[in-house]
Amino acid sequence: MPNALQSIPMDFSEPSTNKDCHHWRKYKTSSSQSSSARSESGLIVNVYKQKFKSKLAQTLSMAPEQTKINRDMADLRAECSTLGWDGYQAKPLCDHSIQNARNFIALLENESITYPDLSAEPNGLLVMDWEGNGYQIGISIDRDECLAWGGIYKNKHGEYSHIYGDSPYRGAIPHHLKALLLQVVQ
Amino acid sequence: MQEYPALPEDQVTRYIYSSSNFSITKKRVKHGAFNLDADQPQDFSVDLITDLADQEVWDYQSESYEGVRKVQARGDLKVGDITQVKGGNNNFLNVFVNGKPHKRHANIRSSPIAVAHDRAIATELADRASLHLKP
Numbered sequence: 001m002p003n004a005l006q007s008i009p010m011d012f013s014e015p016s017t018n019k020d021c022h023h024w025r026k027y028k029t030s031s032s033q034s035s036s037a038r039s040e041s042g043l044i045v046n047v048y049k050q051k052f053k054s055k056l057a058q059t060l061s062m063a064p065e066q067t068k069i070n071r072d073m074a075d076l077r078a079e080c081s082t083l084g085w086d087g088y089q090a091k092p093l094c095d096h097s098i099q100n101a102r103n104f105i106a107l108l109e110n111e112s113i114t115y116p117d118l119s120a121e122p123n124g125l126l127v128m129d130w131e132g133n134g135y136q137i138g139i140s141i142d143r144d145e146c147l148a149w150g151g152i153y154k155n156k157h158g159e160y161s162h163i164y165g166d167s168p169y170r171g172a173i174p175h176h177l178k179a180l181l182l183q184v185v186q
Numbered sequence: 187m188q189e190y191p192a193l194p195e196d197q198v199t200r201y202i203y204s205s206s207n208f209s210i211t212k213k214r215v216k217h218g219a220f221n222l223d224a225d226q227p228q229d230f231s232v233d234l235i236t237d238l239a240d241q242e243v244w245d246y247q248s249e250s251y252e253g254v255r256k257v258q259a260r261g262d263l264k265v266g267d268i269t270q271v272k273g274g275n276n277n278f279l280n281v282f283v284n285g286k287p288h289k290r291h292a293n294i295r296s297s298p299i300a301v302a303h304d305r306a307i308a309t310e311l312a313d314r315a316s317l318h319l320k321p
Contacts, residue, residue: 079206086218087203087255088231120206121221121308123301129216136313138217138305150305151217152313160313162272162306 065115069105072118073098073126080120090122097126100141100169104128107173113181135184137163139177145169149177189284189293194266198232198281198292200315201247203255208317215261215315220308222296228274229293234283235262244320250288261315271310274299279307 079085080093101118105128108115116128116139125140125148137151150164167174173181192198200219202208207219222230233250235243247257265281273279274297283292296307 076206079204084255085204086207087201087251087257090204119216119218120204121218121305123221125301127218127305136217136309138309140301140305142301148300148302148305150302150309152306152309154313160271160310162303162310164300164302164306166300166302 069115069118073102076118076120076126085120086122088122090120091124093120093126094124094143096143097124097140100145101126101128103171104139104141104169104173111173111178111181112186113178114185130181130184132184133186135163135180137180137184141169147174147177149180187285189282192234192265192281192283192292194264194269196234196236196265196281197262198265198268198294199235199243199260199262199318200230200232201251201257202259202261203257205258208259208261210319213317215259215312215317217305217308217312219261220311220315222299222304222308228296228298230296232263232281232292232294233288234290234292240318243318246290250290257320259317259319261312261317263311263315267314268294268311271307271314273297273307274303 077093077098080090082092084090085092105115114130116130119127119129119138121127121140125142127138127140129136129138131137134154134156135151136154137149139147139149141147145168146166147169148164148166150162153161153163155161163180200215202215202219204218206216208215220230222228233246235246238246243260244257247260251257268279268281271279273295277297280295281292282295283290285291294311299307
């Protein structure tokens with residue numbers, strides 16, 4: 001997943017397009033000569049400031065979730081890296097599974113799907129968990145790029161239904177899975 | 187000891203040694219605690235705790251599982267709840283007490299299943315379980 005901070009425009013050097021350069025030159029050459037030019041250049045600076053503030057606010061509002069995901073992944077990796085980490089016969093958490101989950105979570109940025117909680121299974125898979133509207137769904141992608149989802153739907157009478165399946169992972173969220181996740185989180 | 191089926195009113199527990207298998211904030215067991223054992227895919231180890239007081243359940247763990255990682259919690263389940271869960275081939279899960287390798291050892295038994303189906307079953311078991319944290 002790209003670092004959220006990478007998307008903040010930190011470069012306040014001279015604008016690069018010809019049009020912008022024109023304004024910038026005007027500011028540099030005429031700032032001491034004309035108040036109208038000064039106000040125009042001030043406007044440009046203000047526009048940049050506003051853009052920066054808006055991007056920063058957007059980034060900061062996303063950062064806690066991304067930070068939590070990264071922290072949870074690191075915690076799980078540390079906790080579940082040895083054979084028998086669950087006190088029984090669990091396999092160490094698989095690096096492929098972690099990387100595939102990272103890629104899958106990056107896809108969520110373009111969807112109206114909240115970030116998942118993370119957990120580990122004794123088979124060595126990192127699982128992304130969603131819960132809501134009676135659903136609890138866990139999704140994993142193993143080293144062979146098999147996308148497996150499994151979970152339950154519990155109705156208001158406390159009756160359970162099982163939901164599960166698998167399909168090859170091709171770097172995108174399958175439509176039916178996207179629809180299921182939207183049902184869970186909306 | 188010949189294995190025998192547990193009674194619906196019996197209680198069993200799964201001892202939990204990893205903090206990744208339960209949530210303190212949600213006060214619940216996670217599905218990872220109930221996934222089938224990797225090397226015995228149709229049997230899942232639990233212990234019979236019917237008629238044991240809470241502290242006795244922890245004492246039994248420390249006596250029987252010496253040398254295992256430090257126990258952090260446990261998930262208790264009524265056998266009658268487990269046998270309502272559908273496993274592989276649409277057969278309901280069963281619980282058999284076998285007394286091996288510990289005197290109260292039992293197995294939740296399912297027909298062989300795939301990873302995704304296992305996760306669904308584990309999620310239901312975890313949802314039905316009650317979480318008890320190690321004091």
